[in-house]
Amino acid sequence: MPLVDGFGRVHRDLRISVTDRCNFRCTYCMPADGLEWLPREHLLTFEEIERIAALLVHRFGINSIRLTGGEPTVRANLPVLVEKLAGLEVDLALTTNGATLGLLAQKLADAGLRRINISLDSLQPSRFSQLTRRNELHRVLDGIQAALAAGLEPVKINVVVMRGINSDEVVDFARFGREHGVEVRFIEFMPLDADESWSYDKVVSLQEIVETVASVFPLAPPERSHSPAEVWHYADGQGSFGVIASVTDAFCGSCDRVRLTAEGMFRNCLFATDEHDLKALLRSGASDDAIAAAVSESVSQKWAGHAINQVHFIRPGRSMSQIGG
Numbered sequence: 001m002p003l004v005d006g007f008g009r010v011h012r013d014l015r016i017s018v019t020d021r022c023n024f025r026c027t028y029c030m031p032a033d034g035l036e037w038l039p040r041e042h043l044l045t046f047e048e049i050e051r052i053a054a055l056l057v058h059r060f061g062i063n064s065i066r067l068t069g070g071e072p073t074v075r076a077n078l079p080v081l082v083e084k085l086a087g088l089e090v091d092l093a094l095t096t097n098g099a100t101l102g103l104l105a106q107k108l109a110d111a112g113l114r115r116i117n118i119s120l121d122s123l124q125p126s127r128f129s130q131l132t133r134r135n136e137l138h139r140v141l142d143g144i145q146a147a148l149a150a151g152l153e154p155v156k157i158n159v160v161v162m163r164g165i166n167s168d169e170v171v172d173f174a175r176f177g178r179e180h181g182v183e184v185r186f187i188e189f190m191p192l193d194a195d196e197s198w199s200y201d202k203v204v205s206l207q208e209i210v211e212t213v214a215s216v217f218p219l220a221p222p223e224r225s226h227s228p229a230e231v232w233h234y235a236d237g238q239g240s241f242g243v244i245a246s247v248t249d250a251f252c253g254s255c256d257r258v259r260l261t262a263e264g265m266f267r268n269c270l271f272a273t274d275e276h277d278l279k280a281l282l283r284s285g286a287s288d289d290a291i292a293a294a295v296s297e298s299v300s301q302k303w304a305g306h307a308i309n310q311v312h313f314i315r316p317g318r319s320m321s322q323i324g325g
C-alpha cells in the first residue's frame with residue numbers, strides 16, 4: 001500500500017540521517033562550536049535503521065533511500081549499514097562533504113552504494129576554509145576523484161549558492177562540472193542555518209543561476225525532470241547541471257520525501273514542526289503494524305507546502321544538520 005498524504009502525493013523517497021555529528025562546521029549549517037551532539041545511545045542502531053527502512057520498503061513501496069547527516073561518513077562502520085540497505089534493492093545514495101571519501105569511496109561502492117552527492121561550496125581554498133571552518137578543500141577534491149575512481153555513478157556536486165558569499169563562483173562551478181564529468185546541482189539557500197543568518201536577499205534564484213551559466217556556456221532547451229532539481233544540458237553536449245529551487249520555485253506539490261532523523265524521529269517534511277518518535281516505539285517492543293501506523297499517521301498530516309515566502313512561515317526547531325539534508 002503506497003504512502004499517500006491528504007493531497008494525494010505518493011511517497012517513495014526516504015532520507016535517513018545516520019548521525020548529527022560532523023567534521024565540518026559550515027557557516028550556513030552549524031555554529032562554530034558545533035551543536036550539542038546526541039549521546040551515542042540515543043542514535044538508532046544499524047539494526048533499528050534497517051528494520052524501519054525494510055518496513056517502509058516492503059509495506060509502502062519506498063524505492064529510494066539516501067543516507068545523510070550531519071556527516072554520514074563520521075558514523076563508524078558506515079559500509080556495514082550500506083550493505084544492509086543495499087540488500088533492500090532500492091536506489092541507494094549518499095550525501096557527504098566528501099572529506100573522507102579518499103579512504104571510504106571504494107569501501108562504500110563495494111558495499112553496494114551506487115550514487116553519491118558531494119557538497120562543495122567554494123573552489124577557492126581560503127573561501128572554502130572560511131565557509132566550512134576547515135582547511136580541507138584538497139581532501140574534498142581528492143574525495144571527488146576517489147568517488148569517480150570507485151565507479152559511483154552519477155557523482156553530483158551540491159553547491160549552496162549564497163549572494164555575496166560564493167555567488168561569484170557559479171560559472172567556475174559550471175566549468176568544474178564540465179571538466180570533471182560531474183553534475184553540479186546548485187541549491188537555493190534555505191532558512192535552515194543553525195545561527196539564523198539566512199535572509200531572503202542572500203537567496204540567488206534559479207533564474208539568476210541559469211542566466212549566469214548560460215551567459216558563458218550556451219544551454220539546450222530545458223526539460224522538466226521527475227526530481228526536485230531542474231536539469232539543463234549544455235548545448236555542446238558536454239554534460240548538464242541542476243538547480244534545486246527550494247525557495248523561489250518550491251517543488252512541494254510533487255514532493256515524495258519522508259525523513260528519519262539520527263535519533264529515530266520520523267518527519268514528513270524538511271520544514272515540519274512535528275515529528276513521530278519511532279525509536280520510542282521500537283525500543284518499547286512495538287510491532288511492525290504499530291510502527292507502520294505511526295508512519296501512515298505522520299504522512300497523512302503532511303501539509304501542502306513549506307510557505308518560506310509567506311508571513312506565516314515557521315522555522316523548524318532543528319537545523320539542516322540535525323534533520324539531514
Ligand code: SAM
Nearest residue numbers: 069070071095096097119158189190193320325
Ligand atoms: N554533511 C553532508 C553534506 O554536507 O553533504 C550531509 C548533510 S548536509 C545537511 C546535506 C546538504 O544540505 C548539503 O548539500 C548542504 O550543502 C545542504 N545544506 C545545509 N544547510 C543548508 C541551507 N541552509 N540551505 C540549503 N542547503 C543546505
Ligand code: SF4
Nearest residue numbers: 022024026029070097
Ligand atoms: Fe556538516 Fe554537511 Fe552541515 Fe557542512 S553542510 S556542517 S558538512 S552537515
